[in-house]
Amino acid sequence: MTNAILIAGGGGVGKTTIAAALGVAAAEAGHRTLVLTVDPARRLASALGLEELTNQPNPNPKQQGLYAAMLDSAASWDAIARRHAPPDVAERLITNPLFEAVAHRFPSGQSYAAAEEMVTHLESGEWDLVVVDTPPAAGGIEFFSAAARMRELVGGRLLRWLTGARLPGRRGLFNFAGRPALRLADALLGGPLLEQVAEFLFDLRTTYDGISAKALDIDAHLGRAHAVVVTTTDAGPIREARRFYQEGLSPALVVFNRSLPTAWAGEVEPIEDGRAAAALNHNLNRWGVEVRRQTEVQAEFASRFPTPLASVMWMPESPVDLESLGRLVVDAHDLNLKLLGI
């Protein structure tokens, strides 16, 4: 069976880099690996062999068994409509401006689209491992609840609210009489738009059975996947990491990125000779203060949560070639690939 690793965490912590590095390490270990990525920096994309940002798996020219693809949310929403709605309805949905808006703006939409893409690859039988760089919304937590939210969106509750207790045919959607809620909605949007919304929801509802079934499927795969939470010791990313536990999720591994050598915080004899001594003592001292802070934050986290912790060293430039991506994994501390099924 295909193994899935989900990389989650707050913005700017290096999720995409770590997803790529794990993918490289897995391919080097002989696993046929697909990295699904969201928004790579240009040079990282090209290191992965994604010269063009496509949502089709692209073989890496320099590493056998390593493939990469973009998670393109707009393209996959079209695919979702085509997969789950009757053909004529799907075309109407895709060309509807509301559909485009929902695809881009519905908070769980991008995550759901990504989750469906992930499942397609997990079930294709082509991969030993799929590494997913989760979409950035809400620190990646949303990825785990997206299927349920999506089912709710297409489930027709809003449609029933707009149209009264039962689902009518496409014509005669509204009966304003005695419905103060509808009058409010009308004041907010105006009648013609409201009707357009209802028609859109009516079309969207045709995807319900398909999406319900898929949602169960997605949840089953998420339950089996290895979740990796990436964080730094900064307050924002730590807050995002904690939310995983608050939502009842249990990551397989928490990776502290941008870590510094603990030796810098120890008792280090100041150097005395030469003109550079004062500057270097001062420099080590300030970095030592930073190391102590990192150590405290990590220890506090470890005392609260039972997950194994790994640390990846702070690098001046984020790695943008296969060799340095591979080295990131080798140089990391306690990054136990077996915990992730690699």
Add this chain to the structure above:
Amino acid sequence: MFNLRLLLVSGKGGVGKSAVTAALAMLGARRGLRVLALAMTDDLGLASHLGIDHLSHRPTEIRPGLDAAAVDRTRALDEYLRLQLHAPRIAPLGPISRGLNALADTVPGIRDIITIGKALYEAGSTEWDIVVTDTPPLGQLGSYLRAPQVIAGLVPVGRIRDQAASMEGELADSHHAGLVMVSVPEELPVVETMGAFNELTGLIAMTDVITNRMLARLPVSEEKLATIASDPHREAGLLHRSLFSSQQQWRAQLPQGPEVPYFFGVHTPGEAAALIAESLEDQV
């Protein structure tokens, strides 16, 4: 920047925009202005940088001259309906409110315009001299700023359309509102900042780009470092030097503007915001 009524602070996720928002709000208050620090989404970043546990929808005084609040989606919609559309009060968590909220999430631009509308509404209030907002990350900012146009395109007539037109004007008025972008001198944040710079032109005035986490030069050459026998001294020196030179490269691609140094060993979000405020004191 403190002569404006509305200052939107944004940046890529993780660059420290909540800390900078808190710092700017504190600076404004220190200069004798009545400031509202407003989180446009209800995450806890801004609260912790202001040294409090929680922000509520209703502005709360944190210290003299400084109030804080966070936009609550449901209550903002309710307020909008009452204040702008003169609708009667509806029960916050009742079925009508739930339905309208679902509707606001489905129709493009509605949720965005209600949120940005709240910021503009507070900016127009005589209670504050200036409103400083912790705004969603740059990736989502465009859809907020473009919401008035989207509404104008979708809704043919009605109050919300008129509202949208006046909001568009207020946002674009460089004497009224401005955008402060926070960045750090690294590849993705710089690329995203410059992208936003081009994308958002015309929608709102660019007031400043603040570069966060700048390292100071280490006055020791690489050759000299190679001769240092103590491992920690040498390695910390080499890391600092290479981080510094990488930062300089990316910094050069950002516009001139205030700089905030990297603070070593800062523990609490409140402490970070206070240090940032101090460093910006003479720059803004």
